[in-house]
Amino acid sequence: MLHVERVTKRFGGLVANEDVSFDVDAGQIVGLIGPNGAGKTTLFNCIAGYFPPSAGTIRLGAETVAGLRPEQCAKAGIARTFQIARTFVSMTAQQNVMVGALLHERSVRRARARADELLDFVDLSRAAERPAGSLTISEQRRLAVARALATRPRVLLMDEVMAGLNPSEVREAVAVVLRIRDRGIACLIVEHVLEGIMPIADRIVVLDYGRKIADGTPAAVSSDPAVIAAYLGD
Ligand SMILES: Nc1ncnc2c1ncn2[C@@H]1O[C@H](COP(=O)(O)OP(=O)(O)OP(=O)(O)O)[C@@H](O)[C@H]1O
Ligand SMILES: [Mg+2]
Known part of the structure; x- marks a missing residue:
């Protein structure tokens, strides 16, 4: 589904991504981890069209998406959440999700119906009419996921949606991710919350x-000496 092929991203002399390749299939959950500044968010920005890669390519199915603008990537089926929230705080939760739904829906009535369905999917129906800024952090993260889902993605990129959540909130976020996966959407997740x-x-x-230093099952990666040295510690 998503094919990242030999992607390099330079900012002047700084190489934020170097020759990174991996695939994410439909219905798969792939975690993208590594130390602060390793280039995880930069890779999301390349995949979602916020920057063109300096080299390499990115495909969604057969379609090359590298170099497309964010709204073109969204139309192609790539959705993302942001590490730094971009919630419209004075709009209601429902209106925030409608913004995503209006990418494809021509009618406001249908966008609202779609928003209600997705708020239910992320367990936020009760917050539909509340200003998004009044939601808890945990609720705002699920709202961001609902807004991304409203664009009908084939691939969903989630950037630290579990950061700062308590253990029961992490479990709720995990349940949402599993339901997204079960819809056949490819999930690529940047996360420092490893228990999530x-x-x-x-x-x-x-x-x-x-650079990519490992790519494997969680068990294989957790016991990889290079990963332990770079990130996991003893
Ligand atoms: N727009 C930009 N212009 C210049 N340098 C950038 C830009 N975006 C990111 N960088 C640099 O690229 C490197 C990778 O940053 P990035 O935000 O991708 O890391 P990250 O893995 O997401 O880190 P964290 O876990 O802290 O979120 C860093 O050195 C960062 O300063
Ligand atoms: Mg980041």
């Missing part, structure tokens, strides 16, 4: 200084 991502990921890709 490790139990549910089919594969884990590890970045360090922009």
